[in-house]
Amino acid sequence: MKFKGDSMSGVMELSVDWRGRPCKANKHGGMTAAVFVLGLQAFEMMAIAAVGNNLITYVFNEMHFPLSKSANIVTNFIGTVFLLSLVGGFLSDSYLGSFWTMLIFGFVELSGFILLCIQAHLPQLRPPHCDMVSDGENCLEAKGSKALIFFLALYVVALGSGCLKPNIVSLGADQFRRGDTEQSRRLSTYFNIAYFAFCMGELIALTLLVWVQTHSGMDVGFGVSAAAMAMGMISLISGTLLYRNKPPRGSIFTPIAQVFVAAITKRKQICPSNVQMLHGSQNQVPATSANVSNLLHTEKFRFLDKACIKIQDGEKESPWRLCTVTQVEQVKIIISVVPIFACTIIFNTILAQLQTFSVQQGSAMNTQIAKGFKIPPASLQSIPYIMLIFVVPLYETVFVPVARKVTGRSSGITPLQRVGIGLFIATFSMVAAALVEKKRRISDETVSIFWIAPQFLIFGLSEMFTAVGLIEFFYKQSLEGMQSFLTAMTYCSYSFGFYLSSILVSLVNRITSASSHSGWLSDNDLNKDRLDLFYWMLAGLSLVNFFNYLFWSSYYSDNPSLSPPRQNDESPEQDLENRGRETLKHMNGCSWK
Template sequence: MKVKGDSMSGFMEEVSVDWKGRPCRANKHGGMTAAVFVLGLQAFEMMAIAAVGNNLITYVFNEMHFPLSKSANIVTNFIGTVFLLSLVGGFISDSYLGSFRTMLVFGFVELSGFILLCIQAHLPQLRPPRCDMVSDGDHCEEANGYKAIILFLALYLVALGSGCLKPNIISLGADQFTKADSKQSKKLSTYFNTAYFAFCLGELVALTLLVWVQTHSGMDVGFGVSAAVMGIGMIGLISGTVFYRNKQPRGSIFTPIAQVFVAAIRKRKQICPSNVEMLHVSQRSAPNQAPNTPVNDGNLLHTNKFRFLDKACMKSQDGKTESPWRLCTVSQVEQVKIIISVVPIFGCTIIFNTILAQLQTFSVQQGSTMNAHTINGFKIPPASLQSIPYIMLIFLVPLYETLLVPLATKITGNDSGITPLQRVGVGLFVATFSMVSAAMVETKRRVSASHDHNNVTMSIFWIAPQFIIFGVSEMFTAVGLLEFFYKQSSEGMQSFLTAMTYCSYSFGFYLSSILVSFVNKITASSSHGGWLSENDLNKDRLDLFYWMLAALSLINFFNYVFWSTFFTYNPSLSAGAQHHEDPKARQGGLEAYDMI
């Protein structure tokens, strides 16, 4: 990549390159044509991993014979690790390999994990004996030793591959559009909605066709189909090589961040300047700038939040040259300010993803205790019930893009209809009602089971509303968060900041595991092991656990309203990528935008 300017100054003129490292041509590279290949991988990869993740609790409980609560934790820890490793993928991409090469490497890592899962599920000697083969009334043998090692090795190969793929799928697709161009900004927003449509399509196929294959043909065939689907996605990604606009890595993204904190600490005793001319900017940027106007250091304007960090870019009064660990640029400091600013927003989405964890674990087990037969006798796999919201969303997402966005744009003047933060807020509020529905249905299910002496009479479709409500919630929250993080990132940090979205999923699933263990501990008594300690939902109190999550979700929503109301955009990002720039931001002060 051809770069102009001092790399330490924070001022870089980005030139996208093709797969051979040559500057891209507008009529050949980028745009939706290139993004389609990336969206194809998004759909196929989601089919592959969703078919495994959404029905994994059935495999580890029935085939590997782990207890129910431990099985739920294995699933949530696996999915949590997938999303946590997205930070690794974002770092490797932005710092060393670039999005496309990172996707090639880790796509094949994920494929190898699916193949290993298929082999274990196919060979009986790699799994514990079936329960019906255990004699003398002994309990089923739990997977241990090399059998457990193979299981966890396969799962975490999938986790490593998928985790490192996810942020780069989003960022490589988004890189095909010019973020600073107002016309491209609308296309970028459309891309995020299309990416979510591909996600929904992949989930739908996984939860219907692929889960059906797992149920009726065996988990070995199901895992094999996941491997084949992943292979098709990788072939599609490689097929688009000649069309991609690629942004080259710039070295470690953590070094400039660390330099800001070190320089600010070293100059902590100095007083922050009131005159912005005392701040260090690249000599190539902001020529002939009027005094006391916002400093534009290549990409990012100076703002007045977190003023203590401004000490990192205070020039020495004696005019001596200082090292990058004592003097940083305005652009470096502002990027760190952005990262700090988005942390509360990030934190407010963790409870949302904890709710998602319940729908992929306990709700699946909830469905397995209910009547899964339809009128014509067809039996619905419990995991397939999660497909209901995605059936609805593959119609709702296009309607949102074609009808609701233009209507909202006329009202708000925003190219995306509503801002990403407003979209996230709507989703967080709606998610609460998913747990309310789940708690009410579980109460009814327990009463029905006790009256009918454990005969399964209550239809599995009673738990459909909790999935539908959460699906609508996810359409707002997930897409809004992806768009928010991508648009808040400056050049060279798109993959890493996008990875923070997936990291929220990770923390949500880990929190789920912690909550299950914590709730069991504090609700245990001498006669009962806790709300979720039994392997029988008719004896557990899953309904009370759901009510607790509903309360936490509502509290979390009000917490989000607080933080999002006081969040401020960097004006250089909000002008080109978010919505029309606030005139007050041009006059030296950055005023808060109302998000909710």
């Protein structure tokens, strides 16, 4: 079913307002509506970043968990935030829609911040205060009801933030109709502006909010995070009347499961030589890439094509035995993006080190920058975001127009090229971290904290390429009704990266431990640990991962129906002719092997 009133290059697109009525092109959507979503993006990032980036300090100093355990608590928390994004994407696409999912889980996240504030404020909910250095084993870590309340608050925040994140991206992007070149340019611009809002939120969190946590206490800091989250919810609600909403379409997993069941059931069948004999095959190319309700057949993963074979003409088969070409191609897209997704896990494992061990690394350095003023170690993470609030606009206003003239693409370079550049740069972040840590360990004097700035700067630049490129890639590869879920896969990469960090810390400690000495990261003293060797190991893994990404990205190919809009020097007739060639290219029959 497609509503009138929201035409896009001659194709009617399903979008409704908050009441479920058809949208009006001159009233709903556009950058005006997206601004309210960007407001939530900035405030929510401000709130969660202030907690996540300095959480290790609170867990180690106030809750008295050992250093390696504290690092794992932080990485597991952040990993859970991003893993739960799959839940938010599923609920949005299948049952609630992006707006209502954001509204519900935004208040869930807000309640988690309030509970954290209460836990940090009341002494009876925390273990007795002590000095981890002088008191040693007398500092008992939080247990029982104290630990329960802490972890409950922490994971309520994780549930709310995780379910919110993919829908912020998808709701904002849904305000731009997918189709012609101009809309595609605005969509790419939106992704860059969204990252700029992310950087602003991070910057304020890592400077102002971390300073408040350090000087006024973590209870006040958590309270400020709650206030920031409340401001974000006000911004979201303020744009209610302007949003273009994609209504939910039922379970997104059922059609996927049907394809696998049907393909396995008909595994002994042979595909017809003519693709047009497959059930639901399209005889003509769509007039615009916005019409993604029907996908063209492709030759990859040809075993799945057996789900489209008709056994008996004229008789209706169960949807668990006979699927359309579009259903099958949808599953092929999901399978195709998995290797790309997997190649960004190591990248996010590096990010985990910058939010845990690098913060502790800064704590062991000279934080004095002026008489009577010391910089909080967590605030050093703000340095790349100071750089990025200037670099991101330059990327959009200078690099993209120049690259657009060379490549003819609305976004300048492809999302996959952008991801690859970021993955390559990330390796040098760990190289810089290893060199600085070695210098810190062998230096006779306390090294200035600004020596660890390069590792943050390099990674910040790599994140601008990788994070934005990955989100844009997943959103543009998604079909109607699956934008939030596929976008959530981006955040799952963060989740697996942080979980992998926890596994690596434990594994490295076990492998490097011996009877005569402890493991690289097993002590609570960085002067005894070998963090530099751990960083060198991550640099090597990152470089290997980059070459692995080059292989999979060169292997990946888009479905012709989801191909980018025409180049800026092509006429609509030329674009249609080119799409016709793509159709003929992909309609050469299917093999049974």
